[in-house]
Amino acid sequence: MASREVRAIGQAGWGRTLGAAAISLIYFFPVLFIIMTAFKTRSDALAWPIKFIFTPTLSNFISVFFRVTVEGGAAEATGFGLYFFNSLFIGGTSVLLALIIGTSAAYGFSRFPLRGNDTYLFMILTTRMMPPIIAIIPIFVLFNVFGLSGTYIGIIALYTAFNLPFSIWMVKSFFDDLDRDMEDAARMDGSSEWKVFRKICLPQVYAGLAATFVFAVILTWNEFVFALLLTGTQTRTVPVQIVRTIGGALGVDWGLLSALETLFIIPVVLVTFALQNQLLRGVTFGTIRR
Amino acid sequence: MSEIRLQQLTKRFQNLLAVDRVDLEVAPGEVMCLLGPSGCGKTTTLRMIAGLESATDGNILIAGKRVNDLPARERNVAMTFQFYALYPSLTVAENLAYPLHADGLSRTQINERIAQVSKVLDLEGILKRRPHQLGEGEKQRVAVGRSIVRQPTCFLFDEPLSRLDIQLRQQMRTQIKEVLEKLDKPTVIVTHDQIEALTMADRIAVMRDGRIEQVATPHDLFAYPVNTFVAGFIGTPQMNLVEATLRAVEDGPDGTARGRFDLLGESFAARVEPGVRRLPAGGRVTLGVRPRSFVLAPPGGEETLRATLDLVEPMGAELLLHLLQHGSDLRCVVRHTTRVTVGETVGLRCKPGQLHVFDENGALVQ
Numbered sequence: 001m002a003s004r005e006v007r008a009i010g011q012a013g014w015g016r017t018l019g020a021a022a023i024s025l026i027y028f029f030p031v032l033f034i035i036m037t038a039f040k041t042r043s044d045a046l047a048w049p050i051k052f053i054f055t056p057t058l059s060n061f062i063s064v065f066f067r068v069t070v071e072g073g074a075a076e077a078t079g080f081g082l083y084f085f086n087s088l089f090i091g092g093t094s095v096l097l098a099l100i101i102g103t104s105a106a107y108g109f110s111r112f113p114l115r116g117n118d119t120y121l122f123m124i125l126t127t128r129m130m131p132p133i134i135a136i137i138p139i140f141v142l143f144n145v146f147g148l149s150g151t152y153i154g155i156i157a158l159y160t161a162f163n164l165p166f167s168i169w170m171v172k173s174f175f176d177d178l179d180r181d182m183e184d185a186a187r188m189d190g191s192s193e194w195k196v197f198r199k200i201c202l203p204q205v206y207a208g209l210a211a212t213f214v215f216a217v218i219l220t221w222n223e224f225v226f227a228l229l230l231t232g233t234q235t236r237t238v239p240v241q242i243v244r245t246i247g248g249a250l251g252v253d254w255g256l257l258s259a260l261e262t263l264f265i266i267p268v269v270l271v272t273f274a275l276q277n278q279l280l281r282g283v284t285f286g287t288i289r290r
Numbered sequence: 291m292s293e294i295r296l297q298q299l300t301k302r303f304q305n306l307l308a309v310d311r312v313d314l315e316v317a318p319g320e321v322m323c324l325l326g327p328s329g330c331g332k333t334t335t336l337r338m339i340a341g342l343e344s345a346t347d348g349n350i351l352i353a354g355k356r357v358n359d360l361p362a363r364e365r366n367v368a369m370t371f372q373f374y375a376l377y378p379s380l381t382v383a384e385n386l387a388y389p390l391h392a393d394g395l396s397r398t399q400i401n402e403r404i405a406q407v408s409k410v411l412d413l414e415g416i417l418k419r420r421p422h423q424l425g426e427g428e429k430q431r432v433a434v435g436r437s438i439v440r441q442p443t444c445f446l447f448d449e450p451l452s453r454l455d456i457q458l459r460q461q462m463r464t465q466i467k468e469v470l471e472k473l474d475k476p477t478v479i480v481t482h483d484q485i486e487a488l489t490m491a492d493r494i495a496v497m498r499d500g501r502i503e504q505v506a507t508p509h510d511l512f513a514y515p516v517n518t519f520v521a522g523f524i525g526t527p528q529m530n531l532v533e534a535t536l537r538a539v540e541d542g543p544d545g546t547a548r549g550r551f552d553l554l555g556e557s558f559a560a561r562v563e564p565g566v567r568r569l570p571a572g573g574r575v576t577l578g579v580r581p582r583s584f585v586l587a588p589p590g591g592e593e594t595l596r597a598t599l600d601l602v603e604p605m606g607a608e609l610l611l612h613l614l615q616h617g618s619d620l621r622c623v624v625r626h627t628t629r630v631t632v633g634e635t636v637g638l639r640c641k642p643g644q645l646h647v648f649d650e651n652g653a654l655v656q
Contacts, residue, residue, distance in 0.1 A: 179373065
């Protein structure tokens with residue numbers, strides 16, 4: 001019999017590794033393409049066939065923040081600093097709020113069920129069953145009546161509400177999976193219900209909270225429709241401004257757009273990267289039994 | 291004194307009667323095992339004592355005080371859980387300290403206690419580790435440590451040894467017993483493992499379907515099981531329980547009673563308790579003989595049962611013989627040096643005084 005190299009179980013060979021690399025490259029290619037374009041001059045960006053070797057330039061990144069908008073005029077600040085701040089502030093605040101409120105609600109739903117608990121949970125989710133564009137009309141009217149249009153409070157409240165159903169459902173599933181004996185043990189050891197929640201249950205779902213946080217951040221960071229209609233010039237978020245940047249006298253400036261996109265994905269990439277271990281544990285939560 | 295007293299304790303879950311009018315008393319320093327098949331209500335009873343489950347009816351008294359309406363944290367009861375329930379985000383030392391924080395002890399007092407407990411339970415080397423870094427035996431010791439670290443009024447154990455392998459189980463059994471003996475507190479242990487109960491308990495309460503069938507010392511439980519359920523449940527291999535008809539009770543030698551029975555058409559006689567005289571002749575009874583109470587004898591004679599050897603199970607120092615007597619299966623334990631061949635017909639004689647007679651309701655006749 002021909003001898004074959006014996007490979008340790010659980011270790012992939014080169015063939016499989018390369019195959020996996022090729023497939024992930026296909027997934028990653030659009031992102032890679034945008035990042036490359038961000039460093040290209042206008043003529044490089046439009047060149048065909050696609051240029052993979054080129055002299056990189058930072059001019060697109062500079063024009064994100066300062067550029068000539070009127071022909072022959074001087075470079076002006078574009079206000080993108082403010083829009084980035086808005087995105088971070090609005091997104092961060094609403095996701096955190098949704099997580100805090102959602103975690104408390106989820107614990108309640110999980111540990112102190114109401115009569116008709118499942119009905120409530122279902123009702124919470126119904127708001128996410130329709131496309132946002134359908135909900136926008138009543139919300140738009142409400143915002144105008146209460147003077148919330150264009151305010152931080154308005155959009156933060158909306159995004160918080162928008163993230164809540166998802167946060168409640170996801171965090172509840174993490175609480176449901178915990179070993180109840182541990183809570184009973186803590187009660188016997190003299191803990192109040194608050195301490196049981198704070199010291200015993202909460203630390204065990206940190207990974208799940210991280211996973212929920214990342215998903216909520218991604219959803220909120222990229223939200224466009226509500227932001228378009230309900231933010232004003234001072235509270236505008238990046239996705240809205242990106243769309244407004246498309247166009248202009250010279251057609252679409254792909255380099256500029258790509259630079260914007262590149263900057264735009266950095267926070268999400270950082271958050272995901274920082275929490276990736278937690279994220280993995282979070283999404284596999286409960287799949288491994290004791 | 292801090293004794294536990296249960297009075298007519300009842301727990302109903304919707305339509306299910308989990309615990310049914312249980313009366314039980316556990317004295318200070320006494321180890322009481324609740325023993326029974328799964329679903330018999332033993333864990334529910336324990337959880338009610340702990341305050342983790344509310345009682346539907348009846349009273350729970352700890353140290354003379356009715357605690358039914360006290361939440362678990364105010365009962366000052368320590369409990370060890372089946373799956374240990376160690377706090378995963380805390381180290382062993384922090385796990386041990388947890389109940390002490392709630393008692394409001396100072397840092398030095400806490401450290402002192404932890405040092406004491408870890409010495410008793412041999413935890414000194416693992417105080418800085420977290421639960422997921424511990425072996426099963428270590429987890430068990432930490433769980434025990436956490437329950438003895440403060441001074442509770444009583445101790446509760448839920449299936450304390452079920453997760454350990456046989457060797458560790460024996461070790462821990464001894465260790466827990468030693469620890470408990472030093473503490474002059476009532477202890478309740480829930481288990482479905484009779485060896486655990488027989489070795490650790492001062493008294494055992496055998497439960498079935500939410501009711502206590504018998505409360506007795508391990509010896510009495512084994513020697514005088516009040517009914518066929520307890521008789522069949524306690525003792526391995528299981529007691530032989532055979533239906534028979536009582537023919538007559540005669541006077542035996544030295545004033546003893548001698549019962550004559552019909553077993554599936556065969557007659558059988560053996561010494562019985564005097565109480566059997568009160569049973570009507572021709573009545574249905576159940577005869578109970580432990581496998582170790584049978585001795586092999588040549589077939590024939592009215593004191594032996596004729597049976598065919600069906601299967602031989604070696605058990606180390608002993609052989610477990612499965613015998614067929616007119617279609618019913620009998621078990622008998624003999625020394626491993628005994629020469630037997632499958633298929634042969636043997637006689638079984640009951641050792642004097644070791645025949646249990648249960649009346650038609652399954653109650654022991656004494």
